[in-house]
Amino acid sequence: MSTRVALVGATGKLGTIIRAVIDELDGFEVAEVLTSQSDLSSIDGCDLVVDASTPAVSMMVIRAAAERGINVLVGTSGWSAERIAQVRSTVDAAGIGVVFIPNFSLGSVIGSALAALAAPFFDSIEIVEAHQHTKIDSPSGTAVRTAELVAAARDAQGPVNAPHVDQRARGQQIASVPIHSLRRPGVIAKQDVILSGAGESLTITHDTVQPAAAYAPGIRLALPFARDARGVVVGLENIIDLGLSAS
Ligand SMILES: NC(=O)C1=CN([C@@H]2O[C@H](COP(=O)(O)OP(=O)(O)OC[C@H]3O[C@@H](n4cnc5c(N)ncnc54)[C@H](O)[C@@H]3O)[C@@H](O)[C@H]2O)C=CC1
Numbered sequence: 001m002s003t004r005v006a007l008v009g010a011t012g013k014l015g016t017i018i019r020a021v022i023d024e025l026d027g028f029e030v031a032e033v034l035t036s037q038s039d040l041s042s043i044d045g046c047d048l049v050v051d052a053s054t055p056a057v058s059m060m061v062i063r064a065a066a067e068r069g070i071n072v073l074v075g076t077s078g079w080s081a082e083r084i085a086q087v088r089s090t091v092d093a094a095g096i097g098v099v100f101i102p103n104f105s106l107g108s109v110i111g112s113a114l115a116a117l118a119a120p121f122f123d124s125i126e127i128v129e130a131h132q133h134t135k136i137d138s139p140s141g142t143a144v145r146t147a148e149l150v151a152a153a154r155d156a157q158g159p160v161n162a163p164h165v166d167q168r169a170r171g172q173q174i175a176s177v178p179i180h181s182l183r184r185p186g187v188i189a190k191q192d193v194i195l196s197g198a199g200e201s202l203t204i205t206h207d208t209v210q211p212a213a214a215y216a217p218g219i220r221l222a223l224p225f226a227r228d229a230r231g232v233v234v235g236l237e238n239i240i241d242l243g244l245s246a247s
C-alpha cells in the first residue's frame with residue numbers, strides 16, 4: 001500500500017520539486033495538495049504531511065498534523081533550535097515524528113558538517129548567505145542550522161570571536177556566529193562559511209545551481225525516513241552517514 005502524502009505549499013517552488021519526486025517514487029503518492037486557499041483539515045486520512053510553505057504557516061501545519069497523529073517532513077525554513085523547542089512537547093505528546101530538513105541538498109549538509117568539523121580550530125567564524133530577492137525570510141534556515149552546528153562543535157572553546165556586533169552591519173548573530181544575508185536576483189542559494197585564525201583563513205562554499213537536481217536525492221531519502229520517524233529529528237545528517245564526528 002502506498003504512503004498517502006498531504007503536500008502543503010504544493011504549488012510553490014520547493015513544493016513543485018517535491019511533487020515531481022513523489023510522482024516518480026515507488027510507495028508514495030500525493031493524495032492531497034494544499035495551497036494558500038486550502039483548509040489544513042484536508043490532511044485528514046493522509047499518512048504523511050510534507051510542508052513546503054512559509055515559516056508562518058509551518059507551525060500551524062505541525063500542530064494540525066499532531067492533532068491527527070500524522071508524521072511530518074518539514075522543508076520550510078525558519079526553524080531555529082529555539083523555535084523547534086516550542087513544538088517538541090506537542091510532537092512527543094502526540095507520539096508522532098517530525099523531521100526538519102533545513103536543506104535537502106547533500107552538498108549543503110556536507111558543507112555545514114565540514115564547517116562544524118573545522119570550527120574548534122578557528123576563533124573567528126562568519127557566514128555569508130545569498131538567496132534570490134523573492135525569499136521572504138532571513139537569515140536562511142541553512143545558515144541558522146550551520147551556525148548552531150558550529151556553536152555546538154565549539155562547546156569547549158565557547159562563543160566565536162565577533163567584535164562590534166552591536167553595529168547592524170555586522171550581521172545577525174545566531175549562537176554567537178554573525179550571519180550576513182544577501183537577497184538579490186541572479187542567485188539561487190549560496191553559502192560561505194569563513195573561518196579565520198592566526199595567519200590563515202578557510203572558506204567553505206556551497207552553491208545551489210539547479211534546485212530540482214540538487215534537492216531530489218535528499219527528498220528521496222527523507223520521505224521514507226520521515227514516514228517512520230518518532231520524535232523530533234533535525235537535518236539530513238541524521239539520515240546519511242557523513243562519517244564525521246562533528247555532524
Ligand atoms: N529544505 C530545503 O532544502 C529548502 C527549503 N526551502 C524553504 O521552503 C519554503 C518554501 O520555499 P519556496 O518554495 O521557494 O517558496 P514559494 O513562495 O515558491 O512557495 C511557498 C508556497 O506556500 C504556499 N502557501 C502559503 N500559505 C499557505 C497555506 N496557508 N497553506 C498552504 N500553502 C501555503 C504559497 O502559496 C506558495 O505556493 C521556504 O521556507 C524556503 O526557505 C526552499 C528550498 C529548499
Ligand SMILES: O=C(O)C1=N[C@H](C(=O)O)C[C@H](O)C1
Nearest residue numbers: 077102103135140141142189
Ligand atoms: O528559500 C530558499 O530558496 C531556500 N531556503 C532554504 C533555507 O532557508 O536555507 C534552503 C535553501 O537555501 C533554499
